[in-house]
Amino acid sequence: MFSIVEMVVVLVAAALMTTVAIKEDAAKRRAQVMTAEGQNEAVINSALSDWVTNNYATLIGGGPVAVVANPPTLNDLFTQGNLKQPHAPGPFWGGSYVISMSVGPATCTASAGDCHVTYVMYPSKPLTRGGVPDIVGASQIAQAGGNSFGYSKTQNAGTITGLNGAWTANNPLGNVPAAILATNGPTSDGNSVYIRRDGALTWTGDQNVNHVSLHNVHDLDAEGTVSAANVSASEAVTAATMTATGAIRGNSVISTTTLQAGNIAVPRVSCSPNGATASNSDGSGQQLTCQYGVWLPTGGNLLRMSYNPVSDGSNVSKPTCPAGGTPIIELAPYGWYVDTTATVNYNAYDYGSYWNIRITDGAGGGITANAVAGTYCSY
Template sequence: MFSIVEMVVVLVAAALMTTVAIKEDAAKRRSQVMTAEGQNEAVINSALSDWVTNRYATLTAGGPVAVVANPPTLDDLFTQGNLKQPHAPGPFWGGAYVISMSVGPATCTASAGDCHVTYVMYPSKPLTRGGVPDVVGASQIAQAGGNSFGYSKAQNAGTITGLNGAWTATNPLGNAAAAILATNGPTSDGNSVYIRRDGALTWTGDQNVNHVSLHNVHDLDAEGTISAANVGATGAVAASGAVAAGTSVTAGTTIGMGSVGWPRTACPAVNAMAGASDGSGLMLSCQNLSGVLQWMPIGGQKLWYGYTAIPNGNGTFVPSPVCPAGGTPGIVVSGQSTYTDPTASIHYRVDGTGPWTVYIVDGSPGDSTVIPGSAVATTYCAY
């Protein structure tokens, strides 16, 4: 049998063990509460990041802003779909969740696309326990929140320090220990490595879409070369430079050439095509003329323009063609019928350099003896 002293010792030990167990259970439960609070604040911080991303172009449109006038509330985040369920306005120890944001740096501009949106979210009161700052509890909340979270320590309480000392920020609550703050940091403000769907940022490097298709493109503007195996268009395909295709270019309406060429001037490659630079609409192709690449009209060195009947030899006026791109007007007269002395010669005398007057004469080119007859005058532009 146990003595009375032994029984007392056993009871005291059991009481001590029960007390320790109660304290350990209370500490465990408090740790769970801190973890839940940190996870809850992380959800709010993530929703705030989504809100900024969706409005990034609007927020940065005016350039730097020291304090954004109307940051979202928790109700805004819920009603606008960033939070999937409503949240309490503040943490369990009282106060409210405060959201503040700015656009910077002060030298940024919307046109340069170098503005960043910085925001912070923090409880308006530090975490306390028994009226004393609970730095350990604040650490547990920050650990549960993730790398975007930090807290203020008893030493240097005016500074918020991120987990593992990754970043620092001014304590918005002043010189108060156990203050908790979340921020988007320098890389998650909507200005990220991803292509933004709102077009707020320009690409900074060449893109490779890995042989996938782009559908429903409205306009495609290019300063350089567009190369394609096939180009099919129901509207206009416009380029200030070259349009190169491996097989064919098919257009539902028309293909317009840039006005960049001039007859008898150098061209880049055989079979290249261009429009005359005077805007006349004359089409040119790059041709190999005795080993020299030159722009020439697609129809050849002589473009035939009109026919004028010469009903008699007394002098018929033949209008000159309007030659685009510096062409030289010319004329060829072909006889149809004549009447003359069998011993004489027949000549078609052409006076002028365009327009012309055509005569059918008996004799040498300078003879003025006109004879009856008819002919056809064909005009052209030479290049």
């Protein structure tokens, strides 16, 4: 049998244990509430970041702004799809969620693409417990919110300090402990490093798309070289320089300056397809086309190179023919005098770099006569 004293001791101990358990349970439940609040604010902050991304071009369009006049409300974030469900206008301890943003720095311009959107989101009242600032609770909310969150402490309460001291910002509530704030900066919008789908920012470096395709491109303008294995276009392709190792196809290909074909064609060598154009492989610049499966000069098999009036004893220089061409000469008489032998001979004798023209009678003597010597390159 227990004595009365022993029973009293047991009852007191049980009461103390029950009190401790109740306090621990209450602390646990409050910590859960703080965590839920932090996670809720993190959702709002993420939605705010999405809203800034979607409205970035409009926000920076006017250059630097100390205070954006109409930042979004929670209802705006919901109706525009950034928040997936409606949220209470403020935290459980009262007040409202305040959103403020600015565009800077003061020297930025929209054309230079160096403007940033800085925003903050914070409850309008500090967290208190029994009328006293709840620093521990504020810390729990910030921890649940993530690295974008911070809170003010008892010391230096006019400053919001991010988790692990990662950043600091002015306390918008003043010199008040247990104020909670989320920010995207405070000196960077967190979005300008990305390629923006609305074209608000220009690229600042070369891009490597890792061999993936770009589809549904409307216009492609190039100030430099466009190198491609295959270019297929249904409309205009405009470039200062275009280099292709494969085909360039289009309904209409127009150049306002020059088109440079590769030095790959050899006359009388087979080719494909018919209609292809290339330059002579000797680098002379002669244009050849694929005709009936063979590379031939664009102007035909026989190209006139010069037109020279001649008489008996004249010399005519041979033309310089691109690779594959053979110099030839043709004499076309247009007047002569001949003796009674009634024979006229027109001959061009090959002397290496020139032809010697002889117009003679039947006895082999030169006669007074004129002709036109046309020189050609034959392929």
